Amino acid sequence: MTDEKKKKIIKTIRIDVDKCNGCRACEVICSAFHAEPKYSSNNPARSRIRVIHEPLRDIYIPVYAGEYTVAECAGRDKYTIDGKEYDECAFCRASCPSRVEFKEPDSGLPLKCDMCEGEEEPLCVRWCLADALIYEEREEEVAEEDVLTEQEDLELGLESLAKKYGLKQIIDTVARMSKED
Amino acid sequence: MRYAETGFNLEIDLTRGNIEKVATDPKDTAMHLGGLGTNAKILWDRVPPEVDPFSPENLLIFSTGLLCGTPATGCNRTIVATISPQTQLLAYSMMGGFLAPELKYAGYDKVIFRGKSPGLVYLWIHDDKVEIRDAAHLQGMGTLETAERIREELGEPKAQVAAIGLAGEKRVYYASIEHGRSSASRGGIGAVMGDKGLKAIAVRGTKDVNIASPERYFELCNEVLKYIQHRAENPIKGVPPILAGIGSPQEMAIHDEKWHTTSFAWGNARHRRKDFWTKEIARQWRETQEKAVERLISCYNCPMKCGAIISYPALGVSKYMMKCYSKLTYVMGAMADDLEFGFKIAGLAQEYGVDGYTAPQVMAFAVELYEAGILTDKELPGFPADNQERFFWLLEKIVRREGIGEVLAKGTYWAAREIGNGAEAYDRNTIKKHEQIPIKLGMLNPVYFLMYSTGAKINITQIEGQMPQVPFATREEREEFVKDWIQAPNEKIKEFFVNWELRGENSFPYYPTPEMTCEIVEWQETMHYIDDAVGLCAGLSSFPIKPPYHIHNIPQFIAAATGMEMDEDKLWEITRRNRTLIRAINARRGLRRKDEKPPQDHWKKRFPELEAKLLDSYYRFKGWNEEGIPTRETLAKLGLDYVGADLMERGILADGEDAASAEAPAEAPAQKETN
Ligand code: SF4
Ligand code: SF4
Numbered sequence: 066m067t068d069e070k071k072k073k074i075i076k077t078i079r080i081d082v083d084k085c086n087g088c089r090a091c092e093v094i095c096s097a098f099h100a101e102p103k104y105s106s107n108n109p110a111r112s113r114i115r116v117i118h119e120p121l122r123d124i125y126i127p128v129y130a131g132e133y134t135v136a137e138c139a140g141r142d143k144y145t146i147d148g149k150e151y152d153e154c155a156f157c158r159a160s161c162p163s164r165v166e167f168k169e170p171d172s173g174l175p176l177k178c179d180m181c182e183g184e185e186e187p188l189c190v191r192w193c194l195a196d197a198l199i200y201e202e203r204e205e206e207v208a209e210e211d212v213l214t215e216q217e218d219l220e221l222g223l224e225s226l227a228k229k230y231g232l233k234q235i236i237d238t239v240a241r242m243s244k245e246d
Numbered sequence: 247m248r249y250a251e252t253g254f255n256l257e258i259d260l261t262r263g264n265i266e267k268v269a270t271d272p273k274d275t276a277m278h279l280g281g282l283g284t285n286a287k288i289l290w291d292r293v294p295p296e297v298d299p300f301s302p303e304n305l306l307i308f309s310t311g312l313l314c315g316t317p318a319t320g321c322n323r324t325i326v327a328t329i330s331p332q333t334q335l336l337a338y339s340m341m342g343g344f345l346a347p348e349l350k351y352a353g354y355d356k357v358i359f360r361g362k363s364p365g366l367v368y369l370w371i372h373d374d375k376v377e378i379r380d381a382a383h384l385q386g387m388g389t390l391e392t393a394e395r396i397r398e399e400l401g402e403p404k405a406q407v408a409a410i411g412l413a414g415e416k417r418v419y420y421a422s423i424e425h426g427r428s429s430a431s432r433g434g435i436g437a438v439m440g441d442k443g444l445k446a447i448a449v450r451g452t453k454d455v456n457i458a459s460p461e462r463y464f465e466l467c468n469e470v471l472k473y474i475q476h477r478a479e480n481p482i483k484g485v486p487p488i489l490a491g492i493g494s495p496q497e498m499a500i501h502d503e504k505w506h507t508t509s510f511a512w513g514n515a516r517h518r519r520k521d522f523w524t525k526e527i528a529r530q531w532r533e534t535q536e537k538a539v540e541r542l543i544s545c546y547n548c549p550m551k552c553g554a555i556i557s558y559p560a561l562g563v564s565k566y567m568m569k570c571y572s573k574l575t576y577v578m579g580a581m582a583d584d585l586e587f588g589f590k591i592a593g594l595a596q597e598y599g600v601d602g603y604t605a606p607q608v609m610a611f612a613v614e615l616y617e618a619g620i621l622t623d624k625e626l627p628g629f630p631a632d633n634q635e636r637f638f639w640l641l642e643k644i645v646r647r648e649g650i651g652e653v654l655a656k657g658t659y660w661a662a663r664e665i666g667n668g669a670e671a672y673d674r675n676t677i678k679k680h681e682q683i684p685i686k687l688g689m690l691n692p693v694y695f696l697m698y699s700t701g702a703k704i705n706i707t708q709i710e711g712q713m714p715q716v717p718f719a720t721r722e723e724r725e726e727f728v729k730d731w732i733q734a735p736n737e738k739i740k741e742f743f744v745n746w747e748l749r750g751e752n753s754f755p756y757y758p759t760p761e762m763t764c765e766i767v768e769w770q771e772t773m774h775y776i777d778d779a780v781g782l783c784a785g786l787s788s789f790p791i792k793p794p795y796h797i798h799n800i801p802q803f804i805a806a807a808t809g810m811e812m813d814e815d816k817l818w819e820i821t822r823r824n825r826t827l828i829r830a831i832n833a834r835r836g837l838r839r840k841d842e843k844p845p846q847d848h849w850k851k852r853f854p855e856l857e858a859k860l861l862d863s864y865y866r867f868k869g870w871n872e873e874g875i876p877t878r879e880t881l882a883k884l885g886l887d888y889v890g891a892d893l894m895e896r897g898i899l900a901d902g903e904d905a906a907s908a909e910a911p912a913e914a915p916a917q918k919e920t921n
């Protein structure tokens with residue numbers, strides 16, 4: 066079984082930072098799309114994309130929320146760009162215990178870009194009229210074991226959360242959230 | 247739950263250091279929407295005409311628009327309102343950028359400042375946490391630098407900051423409030439902020455903004471985005487490039503400045519330079535601009551890129567952000583042929599925080615007075631010989647109110663009267679004591695005559711509207727234009743346009759007729775009052791030709807966002823109410839018919855009789871008396887009976903309605919200086 070290959074669609078978003086104008090439309094629409102019910106609210110702090118925006122240093126970098134990590138990185142590097150020093154974390158995609166990026170502002174639950182499940186084209190791409198975000202699909206063959214099922218994906222996420230917050234707090238939070246609904 | 251708005255204002259008493267979060271009345275939203283509308287209501291209720299602009303009782307209101315923070319493209323305006331030290335009337339200025347949405351996400355619709363802080367402070371809003379913090383260490387610091395410092399000391403790189411510079415602290419009558427690439431510049435709003443001892447406001451918000459009908463709202467937003475793309479591919483034919491697109495005038499992207507430099511006046515609104523735009527200048531200016539502009543940038547949730555990062559180390563100014571026309575105002579004021587000068591002085595002026603329209607005109611005025619011998623080396627010791635150097639010299643004096651700067655800091659109107667000795671004749675480009683863009687044209691344009699004379703923005707660059715300003719040459723072109731003119735409010739307006747000729751019977755100044763003119767003005771004004779209440783950028787709505795937002799789709803946006811019942815008629819009525827309330831605020835502060843006029847030489851050909859008739863028709867159309875004061879009946883119809891009662895009590899309206907009443911004070915008294 067391990068040798069079997071499977072076709073998988075790889076969805077990518079090509080980011081052209083030179084075209085980004087810092088408008089944050091991508092953050093607006095991402096958070097609106099993921100609201101419950103859809104579009105019923107928006108809040109860039111819940112977005113799964115964020116634009117690192119330092120106009121005076123010509124830094125305009127859209128970053129997508131990636132995987133949750135259980136623990137923060139052990140060693141961290143520094144970048145110096147246009148005279149200002151940045152922690153490596155500044156440009157990292159991970160939802161990580163060491164910072165507030167890519168977490169729900171109230172519950173602290175991690176956020177991850179899901180490529181707008183169910184939509185033909187990611188909404189951040191559609192709303193970026195500056196063409197800084199370009200959607201591409203390609204087919205790739207991957208070993209089957211690499212394809213995580215949704216269930217596995219969920220479990221992995223929950224595991225990481227449990228490590229950070231403790232299983233009890235996660236259960237309480239989920240209970241509270243379902244009551245709010 | 248409240249939709250689109252948060253339902254809360256912050257009340258900040260700077261004298262006592264008190265902070266209160268106050269729930270607002272949904273009835274006020276129904277009556278006035280938000281933004282400018284509810285600002286006006288608060289100012290009417292709480293700032294009587296006896297209150298001096300520089301008194302603790304004056305209010306300074308930072309307001310979001312009703313739809314700011316929703317996904318509607320370009321809905322990001324902060325509407326700042328107060329009583330102006332320069333005009334003594336209501337001043338309001340709309341600032342783009344990122345502040346208003348952030349304030350919504352923090353959970354507030356407005357921040358209302360009253361009182362005066364004993365020392366310099368700034369306000370820090372982080373969701374429910376609101377603090378007044380010491381700003382002594384920021385005293386005298388530039389506007390951009392202040393914002394950077396505040397973000398750093400708070401450890402909040404995402405905080406949005408609006409700040410004043412030295413000019414605001416010193417209460418220069420045309421001090422601005424600067425926010426990155428945007429500013430609230432007109433009317434001396436920054437001076438009131440400085441008078442209150444408020445250096446800056448910093449905001450970070452992480453809460454939701456709710457939408458009443460989500461699917462519908464999303465659909466409307468997508469339609470607007472589609473239309474923006476459509477307009478990008480279909481510029482308007484037959485107008486100069488600067489007017490062909492949408493957004494704020496695309497000054498940062500477009501190099502071709504032939505239209506501005508050859509049709510606007512240079513110096514102290516005096517000289518036309520019809521031959522200025524030579525090939526050589528075009529080449530030099532293109533080169534300079536390309537060197538200076540590092541990147542084109544947008545406001546919150548807008549693809550239009552009207553601003554730019556200006557990076558030009560060789561000029562010795564640090565990086566800053568610029569938008570629109572300030573690239574030319576200093577150049578033309580100083581009669582400089584060199585665009586580098588413009589980029590250099592504008593950067594410095596922005597750090598000091600002065601209005602890019604008024605400041606260069608005050609400087610040009612001073613230069614003229616010097617050349618005429620009214621100001622001499624006695625008043626201007628060490629005044630350089632070179633015009634560009636003179637501008638730098640004057641800027642330093644003005645923002646510090648040193649020497650002649652003390653007088654010039656009040657703007658041309660007040661300075662001219664203080665200097666005397668014939669200086670009044672050089673105050674030649676103000677309306678209601680406020681400097682205007684220096685446009686000098688030939689034939690009276692009745693539409694713009696009314697808009698300039700009566701507009702409450704007191705600012706002729708910001709009241710332009712969706713109707714082309716001059717007719718197209720042929721009937722075919724005009725017919726072609728109206729074919730997809732979905733923005734026109736009705737068929738009548740289209741007909742006015744189609745029949746409008748460059749020459750002959752149906753041309754300026756007698757066409758459009760006063761009656762038609764009133765309807766055109768009413769429509770163009772209405773669009774601005776809508777934008778300023780909901781927080782839309784004028785560049786996508788009231789200002790350009792064929793914009794994505796218009797009278798037919800905005801009511802649907804409001805309805806879907808807020809859940810309020812809304813249609814065109816209702817929206818029209820609300821804006822009429824807001825317009826009339828603002829009129830009443832100003833009437834109560836002494837505004838009368840005699841103040842309603844454009845600069846004397848704005849048009850070479852003037853028609854006193856026609857102009858009187860235009861004003862009469864317009865006042866009648868609005869339900870105002872012949873002094874331009876709303877009648878009791880008009881006020882009652884708009885649900886503003888209490889305003890009518892107050893105007894009666896003060897003797898501003900008399901019984902018998904239409905009659906003009908007690909003479910207003912000939913001139914508002916000069917400001918008290920309390921420092
Ligand atoms: S929508 Fe596009 S241009 Fe705007 S911030 Fe996002 S990536 Fe940049
Ligand atoms: S692809 Fe969808 S989920 Fe991912 S950042 Fe863009 S809008 Fe958000």
Ligand code: SF4
Pocket residue numbers: 320321322342343492493494543544545546548549550551552553783784785786
């Ligand atoms: S059109 Fe221009 S000025 Fe208006 S919101 Fe968009 S970027 Fe800002």
